[in-house]
Amino acid sequence: MLEELRAVVGDENVSDDAADRYVYGSDASMHQSSPSVVVRPVSAGEVQKILRFANGRKIPVVPRGAGTGESGSAVPIDGGIVLDLKRMDRILEVRPEDMFCRVEPGVVNDELNRQLKPYGFFFPPTPASGKVCTIGGMIANNASGMRAMKYGATRDAVLGLKVVLANGDLVTMGSATIIQASGYQLERLMVGSEGTLGVIVEATLRVRPLPEERTVGRAVFYELTQAGDAISKIVATGIVPSALELMDEVAIKSVNKALGAGLPEVEALILFECDGVKASFHHEIKKIKRILEECGAFDIVISDDPQEMEKLWEVRSSVFPATSMYKENRIRATLAEDVTAPVSRLRELVEGIHQIARDNDLLIGTYGHAGEGLIHTAFLVDPRLPDEWDRTRKAVDEVFALVRHLGGTTSGEHGIGISKAPYFKKERQDLLELMRGVKKVFDPNNILNPHKLMDAPEDFFTATKLRYPIKERR
Amino acid sequence: MLEELRAVVGDENVSDDAADRYVYGSDASMHQSSPSVVVRPVSAGEVQKILRFANGRKIPVVPRGAGTGESGSAVPIDGGIVLDLKRMDRILEVRPEDMFCRVEPGVVNDELNRQLKPYGFFFPPTPASGKVCTIGGMIANNASGMRAMKYGATRDAVLGLKVVLANGDLVTMGSATIIQASGYQLERLMVGSEGTLGVIVEATLRVRPLPEERTVGRAVFYELTQAGDAISKIVATGIVPSALELMDEVAIKSVNKALGAGLPEVEALILFECDGVKASFHHEIKKIKRILEECGAFDIVISDDPQEMEKLWEVRSSVFPATSMYKENRIRATLAEDVTAPVSRLRELVEGIHQIARDNDLLIGTYGHAGEGLIHTAFLVDPRLPDEWDRTRKAVDEVFALVRHLGGTTSGEHGIGISKAPYFKKERQDLLELMRGVKKVFDPNNILNPHKLMDAPEDFFTATKLRYPIKERR
Numbered sequence: 031m032l033e034e035l036r037a038v039v040g041d042e043n044v045s046d047d048a049a050d051r052y053v054y055g056s057d058a059s060m061h062q063s064s065p066s067v068v069v070r071p072v073s074a075g076e077v078q079k080i081l082r083f084a085n086g087r088k089i090p091v092v093p094r095g096a097g098t099g100e101s102g103s104a105v106p107i108d109g110g111i112v113l114d115l116k117r118m119d120r121i122l123e124v125r126p127e128d129m130f131c132r133v134e135p136g137v138v139n140d141e142l143n144r145q146l147k148p149y150g151f152f153f154p155p156t157p158a159s160g161k162v163c164t165i166g167g168m169i170a171n172n173a174s175g176m177r178a179m180k181y182g183a184t185r186d187a188v189l190g191l192k193v194v195l196a197n198g199d200l201v202t203m204g205s206a207t208i209i210q211a212s213g214y215q216l217e218r219l220m221v222g223s224e225g226t227l228g229v230i231v232e233a234t235l236r237v238r239p240l241p242e243e244r245t246v247g248r249a250v251f252y253e254l255t256q257a258g259d260a261i262s263k264i265v266a267t268g269i270v271p272s273a274l275e276l277m278d279e280v281a282i283k284s285v286n287k288a289l290g291a292g293l294p295e296v297e298a299l300i301l302f303e304c305d306g307v308k309a310s311f312h313h314e315i316k317k318i319k320r321i322l323e324e325c326g327a328f329d330i331v332i333s334d335d336p337q338e339m340e341k342l343w344e345v346r347s348s349v350f351p352a353t354s355m356y357k358e359n360r361i362r363a364t365l366a367e368d369v370t371a372p373v374s375r376l377r378e379l380v381e382g383i384h385q386i387a388r389d390n391d392l393l394i395g396t397y398g399h400a401g402e403g404l405i406h407t408a409f410l411v412d413p414r415l416p417d418e419w420d421r422t423r424k425a426v427d428e429v430f431a432l433v434r435h436l437g438g439t440t441s442g443e444h445g446i447g448i449s450k451a452p453y454f455k456k457e458r459q460d461l462l463e464l465m466r467g468v469k470k471v472f473d474p475n476n477i478l479n480p481h482k483l484m485d486a487p488e489d490f491f492t493a494t495k496l497r498y499p500i501k502e503r504r
Numbered sequence: 505m506l507e508e509l510r511a512v513v514g515d516e517n518v519s520d521d522a523a524d525r526y527v528y529g530s531d532a533s534m535h536q537s538s539p540s541v542v543v544r545p546v547s548a549g550e551v552q553k554i555l556r557f558a559n560g561r562k563i564p565v566v567p568r569g570a571g572t573g574e575s576g577s578a579v580p581i582d583g584g585i586v587l588d589l590k591r592m593d594r595i596l597e598v599r600p601e602d603m604f605c606r607v608e609p610g611v612v613n614d615e616l617n618r619q620l621k622p623y624g625f626f627f628p629p630t631p632a633s634g635k636v637c638t639i640g641g642m643i644a645n646n647a648s649g650m651r652a653m654k655y656g657a658t659r660d661a662v663l664g665l666k667v668v669l670a671n672g673d674l675v676t677m678g679s680a681t682i683i684q685a686s687g688y689q690l691e692r693l694m695v696g697s698e699g700t701l702g703v704i705v706e707a708t709l710r711v712r713p714l715p716e717e718r719t720v721g722r723a724v725f726y727e728l729t730q731a732g733d734a735i736s737k738i739v740a741t742g743i744v745p746s747a748l749e750l751m752d753e754v755a756i757k758s759v760n761k762a763l764g765a766g767l768p769e770v771e772a773l774i775l776f777e778c779d780g781v782k783a784s785f786h787h788e789i790k791k792i793k794r795i796l797e798e799c800g801a802f803d804i805v806i807s808d809d810p811q812e813m814e815k816l817w818e819v820r821s822s823v824f825p826a827t828s829m830y831k832e833n834r835i836r837a838t839l840a841e842d843v844t845a846p847v848s849r850l851r852e853l854v855e856g857i858h859q860i861a862r863d864n865d866l867l868i869g870t871y872g873h874a875g876e877g878l879i880h881t882a883f884l885v886d887p888r889l890p891d892e893w894d895r896t897r898k899a900v901d902e903v904f905a906l907v908r909h910l911g912g913t914t915s916g917e918h919g920i921g922i923s924k925a926p927y928f929k930k931e932r933q934d935l936l937e938l939m940r941g942v943k944k945v946f947d948p949n950n951i952l953n954p955h956k957l958m959d960a961p962e963d964f965f966t967a968t969k970l971r972y973p974i975k976e977r978r
Contacts, residue, residue: 127740128846128877150742172685183683185692186660201934205913207844209657209876211646211696212914212928213957214939218659218692222685239742266601268624268713310784370681372602402683403602439679440686454686460675464945465688471941483687 031089035069035111038079043070043117054094054112058159059364061102061448061494065092065112072117074192074200074231081229082198084111084477092479093225095136095167098159100364101447103171103224107481107494113229115166121145122232129208130189131237135166135230151237154181157443158350166230171445172222176273179401180305181238183443185221190234193220193227196473206234219468224445225479227472241305244272245315246339249327250299254278254384257298258377260325261400264302265373267321269314271401273303278380280356280395280408281349288352291345294329300400301346308334349397353408360393360410361498363422365449366429370442373403382432383407390421390428404442413498423491430456448493451486458484505563509543509585512553517544517591528568528586532633533838535576535922535968539566539586546591548666548674548705555703556672558585558951566953567699569610569641572633574838575921577645577698581955581968587703589640595619596706603682604663605711609640609704625711628655631917632824640704645919646696650747650820653875654779655712657917659695664708667694667701670947680708693942698919699953701946715779718746719789720813723801724773728752728858731772732851734799735874738776739847741795743788745875747777752854754830754869754882755823762826765819768803774874775820782808823871827882834867834884835972837896839923840903844916847877856906857881864895864902878916887972897965904930922967925960932958 035044045051046067055064066089071077084091090110097104106112119136126149133142139160143152156175157163163173169191174183190204204210204217220227251257257276264274277285277299285291293299302318304311315332322330333339354362371379380396383405387394395408407429411418430440430453439457440446446454455462462484469476469485476485487493509518519525520541529538540563545551558565564584571578580586593610600623607616613634617626630649631637637647643665648657664678678684678691694701725731731750738748751759751773759765767773776792778785789806796804807813828836845853854870857879861868869882881903885892904914904927913931914920920928929936936958943950943959950959961967 125846125848126742127736127848129739130846172683172689174683174685178683182656182660183685185689186656195938199934201938203935205844206846206911207877207913207916208847209646209648209652209873209878209916210844210913211648211657211842211917211919212924213696213698213920213932214701214935214942215646215659215692215696216935216938216942218689218695221692222687222689224687227688239744262601265603268600270713306780307784307787310781313781368685370679370684372599372604372680373682374599374601399683403681404683437680439681439684442681442683443685445685446687450686458687460673461677461688461690464669464675464690467945468688468690468942471938471945 032067034083035067035080039069039071039076055105056497057097057099057102057104059100059102059105059447059449060496060498061105062497063105063107063494065106066109068112068114070114070117074194077194077229077231078198078200080113081194081196085196085198085475088475088477090480091477093229095164096162098163099167099171099447100367100444101449103445103447103482105448105494107448116164118231124149126151129236130206130234132232132234133165134232135164137165139163139165139168146237147240150240152240153187153235153237155184155187158347165233169221169230169233170224172443174402174443176275176399179274180270180272185218187236188217188221188233189236191217191220191230192232194229194231196475196478204234208236222445224447224482226469226482227478243308244303244305245311245332245334246303246342247315247318247330247332248299248301248342249322249330250294250296251327252296254297254380255377256326257300258380260300260322260327261376262374263321263325264318265401267317269317271302272305274401275301275346276400277346277349277397278395281353281397284352284356284395285345285348288355289348293345301342353395353410356410357393359412359414361413363409363411363498365409365422365426366407368404368406368442368444369429369433369438370404371433371436371438373401375436376400376403379405379432379436383429386425386428390425392421392425402442446483448482448486449490451483452488452490455484506541508557509541509554513543513545513550529579530971531571531573531576531578533574533576533579533921533923534970534972535579536971537579537581537968538583539580540583542586542588544588544591548668551668551703551705552672552674554587555668555670559670559672559949562949562951564954565951567703569638570636572637573641573645573921574841574918575923577919577921577956579922579968581922590638592705598623600625603710604680604708606706606708607639608706609638611639613637613639613642620711621714624714626714627661627709627711629658629661632821639707643695643704643707644698648876648917650749650873653748654744654746659692661710662691662695662707663710665691665694665704666706668703668705670949670952678708682710696919698921698956700943700956701952717782717808718777718779719785719806719808720777720816721789721792721804721806722773722775722816723796723804724768724770725801726770728771728854729851730800731774732854734774734796734801735850736848737795737799738792739875741791743791745776746779748875749775749820750874751820751823751871752869755827755871758826758830758869759819759822762829763822767819775816827869827884830884831867833886833888835887837883837885837972839883839900840881842878842880842916842918843903843907843912844878845907845910845912847875849910850874850877853879853906853910857903860899860902864899866895866899876916920957922956922960923964925957926962926964929958
């Protein structure tokens with residue numbers, strides 16, 4: 031196998047050494063399962079050759095971007111080949127006059143935006159991992175981020191794709207036009223398919239004009255309930271901020287600890303941003319401020335000073351790493367980490383998660399893209415405590431049951447992978463056979479990222495080794 | 505068959521009389537092929553029973569909205585059952601606080617917008633047939649209209665669907681959240697599938713806040729080239745108007761004749777609209793005006809007076825019916841009627857179509873959503889002339905060859921149906937097997953709108969009877 035792969039991509043781009051195999055055996059999820067080999071192609075032609083080879087021998091192939099996924103989508107549960115696509119990082123075209131750009135899958139989100147800026151355009155999806163995550167991974171997981179409320183998710187920005195199918199064929203989906211109604215929109219089907227239907231080797235993406243101005247605001251609330259009400263009211267008023275974020279007490283305390291942010295340690299904090307032309311959105315800022323005050327907010331800060339805006343946002347973007355520092359000996363387990371509900375049920379969702387934490391004697395922080403109904407949960411687990419993992423699993427079950435009860439969905443922006451598969455299967459039970467049928471059409475030998483999504487093991491906890499120290503797992 | 509169907513929907517909602525069968529045998533395309541029976545269900549449960557019955561006996565079922573499609577998508581090419589969904593016209597929920605509404609497929613687009621207005625929201629896609637066309641048909645064809653440039657097409661607004669599959673199963677796709685990454689986005693696959701994968705019985709749609717203000721402008725150009733340049737420049741500047749429309753000389757003369765509009769009969773007319781808050785978009789209006797002037801526009805009219813704006817738009821919305829009055833004895837054949845290219849190639853597209861008209865001694869008007877790269881062609885055919893249809897068919901071939909050459913796509917917003925199928929097959933040749941595979945997964949007995957899209961006959965002209973008088977067809 032190694033010989034054949036080396037002949038395709040060169041010796042230096044094939045590795046089966048233990049360190050590489052370990053590193054490529056995990057992403058930002060709990061899971062660990064090493065591939066047999068890591069291959070780093072640089073072109074669609076190389077990807078075609080690798081897939082032809084793998085398909086002939088029925089060797090699993092797992093496409094991978096930056097490995098920032100939190101659900102195990104890029105973990106090669108059956109071993110085989112990990113296809114690292116980061117070398118395919120060319121921005122092929124920027125065509126502001128046609129409102130699109132054309133890129134390879136390994137282009138990093140923030141780098142794309144740096145390249146689009148001189149043209150006065152940007153690519154709206156804004157995952158928190160934007161500094162490193164790749165466009166290919168964003169498409170495979172239908173990434174969103176805090177600006178999706180106004181500008182849509184990755185699925186709304188994909189106009190066309192070039193895809194290498196399991197059999198090595200290179201096909202073109204969609205088109206280089208901003209609208210099209212030419213049959214089945216397979217390019218939209220590829221979005222969120224987590225590498226199970228084909229390898230994306232090129233994407234044509236809708237870009238949007240950069241907003242000229244923006245203003246950021248922050249408010250704090252003694253009670254979480256008040257913040258939830260404020261969010262519902264803002265949305266119902268018909269205001270669409272470019273971001274509307276929520277942080278709970280655990281999140282606030284974490285960033286205070288990590289950054290010395292000096293925030294009041296109350297139950298809830300809201301951050302918001304409006305963009306466009308100030309002459310237009312200053313009315314909206316006023317309306318938002320009034321709603322916040324009516325709902326009991328205090329310490330409201332609103333600024334359009336670039337440095338201060340950055341400082342305000344730093345608080346939010348630091349939550350993920352900061353939560354790990356919240357309490358000694360606690361690790362952050364990425365579980366149920368992007369549950370999403372209709373915005374009007376957000377308050378119930380957050381309160382319910384806090385109740386589940388109390389019921390199970392666990393520490394769970396919540397924060398997220400409130401304006402989209404998305405809540406990130408931070409399960410802060412002490413792996414030395416007896417039963418901690420058992421109580422965690424029970425709590426995860428309860429969180430997803432709550433989400434279904436509220437009319438929400440298993441994943442808002444991270445995808446299903448391994449960790450969320452059991453809950454996804456419950457949510458989508460009437461669609462699993464269709465999904466398996468579609469999978470079989472695209473990948474009859476089941477070589478592309480097998481045993482994920484609808485085909486993942488029933489128990490995410492025992493599906494792979496875990497990256498964390500575990501007490502006495504059953 | 506009639507007895508069984510009557511038992512499901514009641515006597516008055518089943519018809520096999522000649523007049524009904526004739527009317528339901530055509531839409532706004534050239535095609536005519538009568539069904540055996542027309543059935544008008546009122547609920548998902550009735551649709552399930554009808555499909556179970558039809559699937560068991562392998563009887564074709566063609567779902568139908570208002571029948572405004574111009575490509576023959578709703579023409580029952582194999583006879584069987586036409587499923588008229590217009591009785592399923594309830595707006596089930598409007599939830600501004602969650603940014604969505606939930607509707608049945610027979611809801612008419614403009615009626616939905618009337619119901620959303622008191623909440624301060626709207627459903628952005630704006631087909632010219634909005635007064636009558638249904639949401640189900642818009643989803644099935646991925647309708648766009650002139651506001652898609654700013655607000656996206658129907659595909660971008662579909663959050664969730666309830667679908668009755670060929671076997672009668674009722675399934676739920678997507679969710680009631682504005683973002684989701686829970687596996688294959690089958691609801692997006694349904695968009696544009698033209699009734700071949702399932703019957704949409706409910707849709708959850710993203711709605712947007714109604715813009716508070718708008719301004720409409722018009723400019724005319726001696727030369728089409730100048731107008732094409734102006735459109736490219738506006739888009740490249742990063743302005744996204746809520747509409748940017750083009751009309752050529754044939755279109756202008758047609759509305760002059762039909763409405764007495766008194767427009768200067770030059771080569772090109774541009775209409776544009778900006779919406780939002782005036783304080784914001786008045787800068788954009790200024791920029792647009794400057795670009796128009798630089799490109800040689802004259803007779804520029806800009807207005808925010810409601811009556812005058814309506815008058816300006818009336819010109820555009822009358823083009824379709826008006827073209828039929830352009831010249832005596834000419835009928836409008838709906839062919840190649842929504843070709844779409846990258847916006848920067850629009851000028852070449854329009855000039856090329858005019859050249860094709862001259863080369864083939866035909867009369868073809870062009871107009872459309874210029875800001876989206878979409879051109880409607882008005883083939884004005886005199887069916888009494890010898891060879892007129894032969895030259896028309898040749899010209900249609902040439903138009904689609906040009907579109908492919910320019911990197912465009914077969915259909916921008918009307919779908920493929922029968923009339924565009926041969927060209928669609930050329931454009932999507934590397935995807936046809938995948939599409940057929942997907943079709944088979946959803947509809948193994950091939951009962952749902954069979955022989956459309958990738959399975960349509962090779963020659964659209966002989967695929968069905970035509971609604972027009974034809975001279976000596978070969």
